[in-house]
Amino acid sequence: MRTDSTIQRDVLAELEWEPSVTHEHIGVAVTNGIVTLSGLVPNYVEKLAAEEAVRRVAGVRAVAEDIKVRWPGDPKTSDTEIAERICRMFSWDAVIPEKKIKVRVEGSRVTLTGEVDHRFQADAARKAAGRINGVISVANLLTVTEVPAVDDVKDRIEQAFKRNAILDAATISVIADGGTITLGGRVHAWREREMAERAAWAAPGVTAVRDQIIIA
Structure with a gap:
């Protein structure tokens, strides 16, 4: 048999x-x-x-x-199609480490699992998955690798701001308390604020970023 x-x-x-x-x-x-x-x-x-x-x-x-x-004109919102589109979007985004993230879709509900190096990578993956048509919810179960905060984390973030062609490092303040970073100061647009926050998240050992930057 x-x-x-x-x-x-x-x-x-x-x-x-x-x-x-x-x-x-x-x-x-x-x-x-x-x-x-x-x-x-x-x-x-x-x-x-x-x-x-x-x-x-x-x-x-x-x-x-x-x-x-499924006719050609029908919305592509089956679980399989949603999963494929999420994986494809991850592969297009240089910020998201696609090989470290597993995607499961059941009943149009997305679950992300795996381990990434930075919190901003987990946030980027959640936001990307949530933008896919047909997704009802996103359960972000990604864990962030625990990396000890470096002693010069404040200096590293400030240097990253200075290297950025868009940011004016002189207008942004950085306060480091262990792995918690508080950003202050003023920028001209939301994009600058987002770039500053992302740069802070990229520093080794950062576990939280408090963004208090004002849009002037």
Whole structure:
């Protein structure tokens, strides 16, 4: 008697082999020889073709088919599509360490897990995931690597401000209390304030940033 895992493997291979089926978005589960298909296809013909392909596999006793037809103009908001778009957005953002972050989507709810080096990376990942159409909520379970705060953290942040072509380092104050950084002073625009905060988060050992910069 063929095992469920063997049948599942062969069903996946048969779907991939069948040229008339877009197999990438079809899920396959097998219990006691009963195959359950789920996922999305672009038209009804492919839906039928997928079912026929499964029935050709030896050991399949029955097919429970839950594939949905997703027309080209329909919103791309299935869990699989949301996950793919989040991963793609992560790969485009140089700030987000995509290889360190795992994405799970269930019922349009996103869960991010893994370990990153800086808090601003976790925040950037949460914000990016939340911008995807169809996302209901984002559970940010990312942890930040614990790095001891360096003695010259204040100087490092101030030097980062001076290297920045947009920021006027002379107008921004930095107070360091262990891993907590308090930023003060004035800038001309929100973008400058965000850049200053991000620079502070990038310093080794920073665990909190209190942004008290005023937009003048």
